[in-house]
Amino acid sequence: DIQVTQSPSSLSASVGDRVTITCRASQGISNGLSWYQQKPGQAPTLLIYAASSLQSGVPSRFSGSGSGTDFTLTISSLQPADVATYYCLQDYTPPFTFGGGTKVEIK
Amino acid sequence: EVQLVESGGGLVKPGGSLRLSCAASKFTFSSYTMNWVRQAPGKGLEWVSSISISSTYISYADSVKGRFTVSRDNAKNSLYLQMNSLRAEDTAVYYCAREVGYSGTYSLDYWGQGTLVTVSS
Numbered sequence: 001d002i003q004v005t006q007s008p009s010s011l012s013a014s015v016g017d018r019v020t021i022t023c024r025a026s027q028g029i030s031n032g033l034s035w036y037q038q039k040p041g042q043a044p045t046l047l048i049y050a051a052s053s054l055q056s057g058v059p060s061r062f063s064g065s066g067s068g069t070d071f072t073l074t075i076s077s078l079q080p081a082d083v084a085t086y087y088c089l090q091d092y093t094p095p096f097t098f099g100g101g102t103k104v105e106i107k
Numbered sequence: 108e109v110q111l112v113e114s115g116g117g118l119v120k121p122g123g124s125l126r127l128s129c130a131a132s133k134f135t136f137s138s139y140t141m142n143w144v145r146q147a148p149g150k151g152l153e154w155v156s157s158i159s160i161s162s163t164y165i166s167y168a169d170s171v172k173g174r175f176t177v178s179r180d181n182a183k184n185s186l187y188l189q190m191n192s193l194r195a196e197d198t199a200v201y202y203c204a205r206e207v208g209y210s211g212t213y214s215l216d217y218w219g220q221g222t223l224v225t226v227s228s
Binding site for chain 1: 142157210220
């Protein structure tokens, strides 16, 4: 099975900062990675699919990049509404596997 | 808008069984692969299972293989998860999620609000 390592597990940044979250797969998964945002008490929502495609309705300050084993989610200018936990998902081949999550807070 | 509503959660003793349901509406259910994802209290997301359009392809996480069975009824727009031999570590909120494909990759574009399963004596 493909393992996914996400880092950091948490971060604190100021409003307007650029924030970067990383996921590394244990083997090559092409662009088979998606990113999800989960706010407290809510279900996750899809942000990025196919590593770099922005889901409809998601603000353009979110972007994804990477291919193979290394992937990045970037928030170009952190906003208070972005306080949440972010997860990557390896969806290249079953069994799918989530990263451990990154909790993003405002400093 | 797409709607997914889970039900069937509750308190069950270790070793017991429970059947979760997910009612789908506002989209053509029979055209999408569906997934179950769970989240233990205070923990991260864990993918549990997926089932293809015609139930031809089914996958499970190792942690539930042999104990959980996923199924669907396209005529009733419903997804199910039969959970047997439940353990304390199965305690979680269970979400159903729609899978969408794009150029050979997949993602979960709509999620239900989840149903809580608690396994405790």
